[in-house]
Amino acid sequence: MIPAVRATYNQQFTDTQYQQLLQGIAQDAGIAPAFRVAETPVFVPAELTDKLVQACEEIINVVLRPDFKTITRDAIPPHLKVPHENEHPHFIVIDFAVCRRDDGTLIPQLIELQGFPTMYAFQEVMARQFKTHFNIPGQLSNFFNGLDENSYYQLLREMIIGTCPPEEVILLEVKPEEQKTKIDFYSTEKYLGISAVCLTDLIQEGKKLFYMRDGVKTPVQRIYNRIIFDDLLQQSPDLPPHVNLFQELDVEWITHPNWFYRISKYTMPFIHSEYVPKSWFLHELPVVPADLENYVLKPLFSFAGQGVVIDVTQEDIDKITDPENWILQHKVKYAPAIETPSGPAICEIRMMYVWPDSSPRPILVHNLSRISKGKMIGVGFNSKDTWVGGSCCFFEHR
Structure with a gap:
């Protein structure tokens, strides 16, 4: 979307570089992605960067309302409420469509938001591999708020693991090896030092949880939660016996499951911004x-x-x-804003926030992008096209 950068990238692109990118990603993560990775990142011009950040901060201001828990009290279905909800989510992700005004300028339009983590560990792997295998201009950055690769992972470690022994913190999912996002679980283990554990492998004793790690029964102090609980309810009848997560348990959630519902489509009617439909x-x-x-x-x-x-x-x-x-x-009408050698593409940009307990407000840290040439934007709908799939953004900052 930065015309000069886009033109240069397209002219210099080779399929050999792309194959090396894919190999670099698989080598770094220890596994190949289970989804299509796009041939290109998204280059976001400063004007659109400013609008995306402004839109996000306007949304965050709603989440920071003193009465936010009150206005979202009906957001959580009663049968999906989990005890011991904390005061704020540790993760917020905000998805925007890239659209055009009548005058041709690009603007973001909110599609979805979630109080839930996304592929925080893997997205930095992807961005780093793009920088390794392609000529990404140095003035563009995949980070916000002065972060770099080291400080970014350090921030994630401090928030997810904190003062706990890393082996007593787990990434919890249902059948993690079958998830399309499992490459992120591998990257999380590599860079943060915590393992992905299937719900069916948890052991309960009273209110305490354990799992087997290298043959040793290991306590679970914190859960980096990747389970979507309404999905869990639908899958439960087909799963082996497993711990009931809706009961009182002596465990800390990062992030607590209730925030998935509070910060969601339910929040949209409360947000008034030119960037929110x-x-x-x-x-x-x-x-x-x-x-x-x-x-x-x-x-x-x-x-x-x-x-x-x-x-x-x-x-x-x-x-x-x-x-x-x-x-x-x-x-929302997506703009075919990304010029590719095989025709224009549309995209969504996910802005990724973390909210450490020590911070008065969430911190914008990283991003994710999905590029498409069809009606559907998800990476699963692009199997026949090229220059589409999962990607990341490099932002021009003023």
Whole structure:
């Protein structure tokens, strides 16, 4: 999106470099990614960088409202509440579509936000490998707030492990070896020193949890949580016997599961920004817009069979029996802003925050990007195209 940088990158690109990038990623992580890695990073111009940061900070200001827990009290389905919720999430990720105004300028538009971690360890591996195998201009950075590779991983270690022995902190997932994101689990173990453990391998004694590490029963003090709990409920009947995580347990969560629901689509109607599409809880909608074709209907909770309705009609709205569990949101139109040798592409940019207990507000640290040439942006929808898939951004900073 920085025209001169983009033109130079495209001209100098070779498939040999790309294959070396993929090999470098696999060698660093110890495993090849289970998703397509794009041939290019995203080069974000300073003007768009400023808008992305402003949009994020406006969203963070809502999360910092003294009454935030009160206004999001109905965000957590009662059967999914986990005891001992802490005062703030340790991770916030904010996803934006890159769009164009009528005057041609690029702007971000909020797509989704989560009080949940993403691929924090792996994204730095990817950025570093792009810098190793391609000519990325030195004035562009994948980091924010003065971080570099060493201070970034140190910050993650301090927040996730803290003063605990690393072996008593685990990354918790359901069937981690089967997850598309498992390359991040490998990178987390390499750079932070904590292992990925399957829920079914936890051992409970009273309120305490343990797992077997090199044949030794090892206590679990902290859980770096990667389980999405409504997914867990759907999978539970097919899993072997396992610990019930909804009970009182003597363990610290990084980040606590309840924040996944508090900071989510549920938060969007409370955010008022030019970078956030207008959103309403369906039961609070003052009047049904006449131009419903410019809106999407989204379920707040991803229960089976309830998906996003893209081409909304009055009939769709009339059919909904639980309007308090849906939002109506203004449609976002992605801009084909990335020029590639095989045609223009659209992208989403994920801004990655951490929130250490010692910090008064969350800290913007890193990023993730997804590049697509189809209607769907997820990396699983791009198997036949080139210059698409998972990627990272390099930002121009003023």
